[in-house]
Amino acid sequence: MKDKLTALLEKAITTASGRGLLQLEKIPSIEVETTREDAFGDYATNAAMVLASSVRDNPRKIAKAIVDSMDDREGLIEKIDIAGPGFINFFIRDSVWRGLLEEIERLGDRYGETNAGQGKRVQVEFVSANPTGPLHIGHARGAVTGDVIANTLRAAGYAVSREYYINDVGNQMNTLGRSVFLRYRELLGEKIDFPPEYYQGQYISDLAAEILKSHGDKFLTLDEKDVLAFFTPFAANAIMKGIRDDLGTFGVVFDCYFSERDLYRDEGVAKLLQELQEKGFIYKEEETLWFRTTDFGDEKDRVVVRENGEPTYFAADIAYHRNKYIRGFDTIIDIWGADHHGYLPRVYAAIQALGKEKDTLKIVLVQLVSLLRGGKPVAMSTRSGEFVTLREVVDEVGKDAARYNFLMRRSDSQLDFDLEVAKKQSNENPVYYVQYAHARICSIMRTAGERGLNVPAFDKVDLGLLKLPEEILLIKHITRYPEVLEGSAAVLEPHRFTFYLNELAAIFHSYYNKHRVISEEDELSRARLFLMKCIGTVLRNALSILGVSAPEKM
RNA sequence: GGGCGAUUAGCUCAGUGGAUAGAGCACAGGCCUCCGGAGCCUGGUGUCGAGGGUUCAAAUCCCUCAUCGCCCUCCA
Known part of the structure; x- marks a missing residue:
């Protein structure tokens, strides 16, 4: 929908320009956004205000010129307002919204997927904890973040490979x-x-x-x-x-476990250093080899071979990243603990020295988790061997609740994880709120079945009966799901799904309490059942990206 | 000392150039003859850390400062 409006607008601006209503050299990139309030319509654009400075005219006047040149052949738009300082607000016809449900029915569990990635190969490397002990709670957040980013990218049309780098040297x-x-x-x-x-x-x-x-x-x-x-x-x-077993029970499965030891096979690291030396990025100082990372904006150069002749971890890491590119990945994503942020510039330096574009590597930082029990911090210390393991958390609170709780914040902001709250089956724990919405829909379906009502096909149902504002709101919300997925994939932000799901569950529960899906009016019941089915599909698809189950009963 | 990040409602946090800044929790009161009450409805609070700047428009971008956290290994 957003894309369609953007296209219409671009065309309108060109037309207006051609008709001499607007004087401009080039068309700036315009943005269409969903609005915050119903009064502002469904979508709005700031195009007129953006154009104002280059056209040197009043934004509202520009807006009018654009609107007058719009050619809405498909009949999407009910009404257009020019409001405030020069916003153009679009009101989409209800019938257009209802029509979008056809796609949900047709695509089912693939609804929301896009081809934005065009099959490009992406590698997501995450967890990568040293095999010196079991995974603890801190690793869990990185594991879910990486896993969900990988799921998201796959749904967005990328060919994704999940990799665990085993630091088994040193x-x-x-x-x-x-x-x-x-x-x-x-x-x-x-x-x-x-x-x-x-x-x-x-x-x-x-x-x-x-x-x-x-x-x-x-x-x-x-x-x-x-x-x-x-x-x-x-x-x-x-x-x-x-570690593999624990990750498995947490729902995280890797395509590839890559051993650091393999990098040294056939003098791999030595050859890499040779290559960098020939390119002039390495210099020797006494017995130490330095990589001139400052050429790429690092604050100081970094040692790659120590005084004692041993290569550093960084040297192996350069070899590792080169190896990733050699394997043919178009984009590489590293998920790291935020305490490694100081390591970022040297890795970016390394891939650029290898001749790669900086933006082919994306590093997602995951902040620390503070583990609490009933609001009180749980003491953890790796040294003394007193830490809460990933397995203990999964055993205690369950996979679904654990995963969902880790996804309720941006990955780069600190997170409090309270074991008592995570296992509580109450309104303090959003995972059940969302799952409950799904279970409720399944329950409605069961009841309908018992009463001989079946969910009709799209072309056998009169969706025009869905006239309530709450119903239109629900339709708008579920048909926005593809945009949520695409957005999350573009910026690598898994938390967008949990926020979206909470909103969707809220408007569903509200609707459920206010209106009856199954009533004496068969046609209306059938139309509402169809809507319920579509909501269920979207809930299930989004939960599936998160690796959280969508139970039929709870 | 240097670098990076944070600072938004009582608490935990969304929102990163748009219109009157939002959600959950907590708190108070209400809602089941009815498809599952793990639910719903109603109620209110903000010097968006401070100050300056950029522009039609700033929580959002820039600068300074304050507080907090992380990093500043020839560790991984």
Whole structure:
């Protein structure tokens, strides 16, 4: 609808210009927006005011010239007002709104999808937690954000791949292996002074016990190097398996797990550094190699190879991003914890040094989660191994409530997650409010079926009977869903869906309490049933993007 | 000290160039002979942190300041 109006307007401006009503060199980009109040119609444009300065004329006069040149062949528009400082307000015919329901029926669970992405390949990389322990609540928000962004992009016509980058190289991996080995020795009766910087959780001892059971005490006599060669990958693999399982119960499934170790295979990182060196972005200072990221606006240059000859994490990360491009992705999306924001400029520098456009990489920052229970903060500390795991949260509050609660804020604003509220089945918890709307519609359908009323097809129903303002409002709201999806995909903002769903559920519940869908008048009942079916479709589609179930009964 | 972000109703937050700034929660009162009360209806509050600037128009853009958070590893 918005697109159609924009097209009509552009044409009208051209026409007006041709007829000499407007003097302008070029047509500026005009915007059509949904209005805030009914009195301003359904859509409005600021075109006249935007044109005012270049045309050097009164906005209201310009608006009139535009309106007079509009050619509404399809008969979409009921009335046009020129209001306020020069807004042009469009009132769409009710019959046009009703007609849009046909598309909902026809497309069903695909309603809302667009082809904005035109099949372009997008990779969304998220979670990517080190396999040194189970995922905790902080990872959960990143997991949902990435998952829903991926769902959204897929619905918007992109070919999406979800990826988890496994940081299985570096000090922490060694620390992991050593932690397990220490617990192993402890289990064999040795008195151990367990260092505080080692991984503390119970899962470390469990892994040690597992190794003891399957391999006995044979590692006691081996060199540390040989011990770690077994312990580190054993622990990492076991933990990684747990992470996958936990993500699975949270509804998050990846297409690809990419191991940092693979980047080093065949001298991959070294070759990359060679390439950057040839391009002149690398310089040597004593034994250290530096990447001139300041060429691209970073505040200082960054080390890629340390004094001791080891490449840094950043060096591997450049190789990783290059690898992504080599795999043919048109757009790369990284979902990061907001505490990594200082890392952004150097990664943008890196991809530009590799010859990629800056806007092919999009980095979404996810802010911290404060975990509460009944309004009181829950103490969490990774060091002491006291943290609430993702699995515990899912077990306690359920997948749907957990996911929905993480999506109720912009991802870059801090979020309080209260376990008591999230599991409460009350009006403090919006997920049930939305799901309840869906269950209610299903219930209406069941009742209708029992009374021998079936939902008619679009061409077998007299939608003209839907005359109530509440009904027109509902139709307007559900037919706006494709715009919500497209907008969310364009700016990578999943929270737009929860806000939309809450509004839709609210106007549905209100309607339900005020009017009866099933009445003695069969034709009216059938028309309303059709509307209910369409609302149900939109609720289900939007919830499905969020990875939240749409129950038929609760 | 430098960088980034935040500051909007009692609380938690939407809104990033448009018209009289919104939602949920909390609070108070009401609504079931009726398709599910996990629901609905009614009630009100804002120096949009402060000050300046840009323009037809600023919560939104720019500058200064204040407060808070995060980051400033040859860690990942």
